[in-house]
Amino acid sequence: MLLSFVIPVYNEQDSLKQLTDEIIANCAPHNYEIIFIDDGSQDHSFAIMEELACQDPNIKVVKFRRNFGKAAALQYGFNLAQGEIVFTLDADLQDNPKEIPKFLDKIAEGWDLVSGWKQKRNDPWHKVLPSRFFNFVTARAFHLKLKDFNCGFKAYRKEVVKELSLYGEMHRYIPALAHSLGYKITEIPVEHRKRIYGHSKYGMERYLRGFFDLLTVKMVTQYAKSPLYLFGRVGLIATLIGTIIAIYLTVLKIFYNQPLSNRPLLFLAITLILGGLQFVSLGLISELIVNRSVPLRPLPVSVEKTVNIQKKEELDLESS
Structure with missing residues (x-):
């Protein structure tokens, strides 16, 4: 050896x-x-x-x-x-x-x-x-x-x-x-x-x-073959957090008539929602690029061994 x-x-x-x-x-x-x-x-x-x-x-x-x-x-x-x-x-x-x-x-x-x-x-x-x-x-x-x-x-x-x-x-x-x-x-x-x-x-x-x-x-x-799993995950989390903050602020405005123009949380909610949507969009665009460069091809794999497998009809023919 x-x-x-x-x-x-x-x-x-x-x-x-x-x-x-x-x-x-x-x-x-x-x-x-x-x-x-x-x-x-x-x-x-x-x-x-x-x-x-x-x-x-x-x-x-x-x-x-x-x-x-x-x-x-x-x-x-x-x-x-x-x-x-x-x-x-x-x-x-x-x-x-x-x-x-x-x-x-x-x-x-x-x-x-x-x-x-x-x-x-x-x-x-x-x-x-x-x-x-x-x-x-x-x-x-x-x-x-x-x-x-x-x-x-x-x-x-x-x-x-x-x-x-x-x-x-x-x-x-x-x-x-x-x-x-x-x-x-x-x-x-x-x-x-x-x-x-x-x-x-x-x-x-x-x-x-x-x-x-x-x-x-x-x-x-x-994530090379599925970038949406990365960018989409980050985007959804950011959008979800931003939406929760926006709902909270909406409740304060409707039920307690509190002003929102001077609240930093409002700008944080807007930033998270818009940023999250951009991350999701980036993931979708990345998916289009990946799938356009390798259209409908199987992912590369590491092959341990290859075995020839005959069809059942061929085996039946030989046995007869």
């Missing part, structure tokens, strides 16, 4: 040789290929990877012209991967390749994607706390019981990575994307080592980008 390792690299020159040796040591008895994606490194990472590739024909190196981000690097690596099982891990040595057999055991149980869970993180608190909040929100947004979406150490069946389409910060939502396609997802605790070389490439701005990508993934996975 061929194992593919897709490893995005950005300024990790000091860890590459050790990482390669550890991966190879934990691959036996399987064949392997290691795909390094140099995401615009400015140190000697590419030169070291070239040297490793010259020494081992199972190592491939791709160099981006500039830094495009982890999602783009993973997507390119997934397109190149030929292995039946595809691993992703970070190049900073915090992911320990000795966990590889544990991932393979879980895949053998029938899971399609096995995600690592950094049960004990060796990171500073200002990275751990936001990450825990992110995992909490993401797990509930997608109804997926994972404790660590951020862990880069994952194992996939080949068919999973070939169906994914990543951009932006969507690499953080790979389990959610795979789950929406019907694949079976689980996670296992993995060792998270302390960073020895270099420093983290991510700042606080990644959480803002991650929030927008969360909305994007939520929209793509649940």
Whole structure:
């Protein structure tokens, strides 16, 4: 069985040789290929990877012209991967390749994607706390019981990575994307080592980008083919609240003769009703656009297997 390792690299020159040796040591008895994606490194990472590739024909190196981000690097690596099982891990040595057999055991149980869970993180608190909040929100947004979406150490069946389409910060939502396609997802605790070389490439701005990508993934996975379910729901709630306020004000005017021109509730009711109707209209227009671009076609599905089923008449004919 061929194992593919897709490893995005950005300024990790000091860890590459050790990482390669550890991966190879934990691959036996399987064949392997290691795909390094140099995401615009400015140190000697590419030169070291070239040297490793010259020494081992199972190592491939791709160099981006500039830094495009982890999602783009993973997507390119997934397109190149030929292995039946595809691993992703970070190049900073915090992911320990000795966990590889544990991932393979879980895949053998029938899971399609096995995600690592950094049960004990060796990171500073200002990275751990936001990450825990992110995992909490993401797990509930997608109804997926994972404790660590951020862990880069994952194992996939080949068919999973070939169906994914990543951009932006969507690499953080790979389990959610795979789950929406019907694949079976689980996670296992993995060792998270302390960073020895270099420093983290991510700042606080990644959480803002991650929030927008969360909305994007939520929209793509649940409402792409039925946007009215999203906009219509918001519109109906707003319209209902506005109508209730309007009825309340009408009662005050008719039965208690109270003036309404100076009441902020009146303007709130008008805003909610008009805004709600606009949301419903936006949902209907979105439905027209979606159905016009894909007229009367079935929704794309993730196919596990295809079986030829003969008609009953043909079976009867053969039996006779």
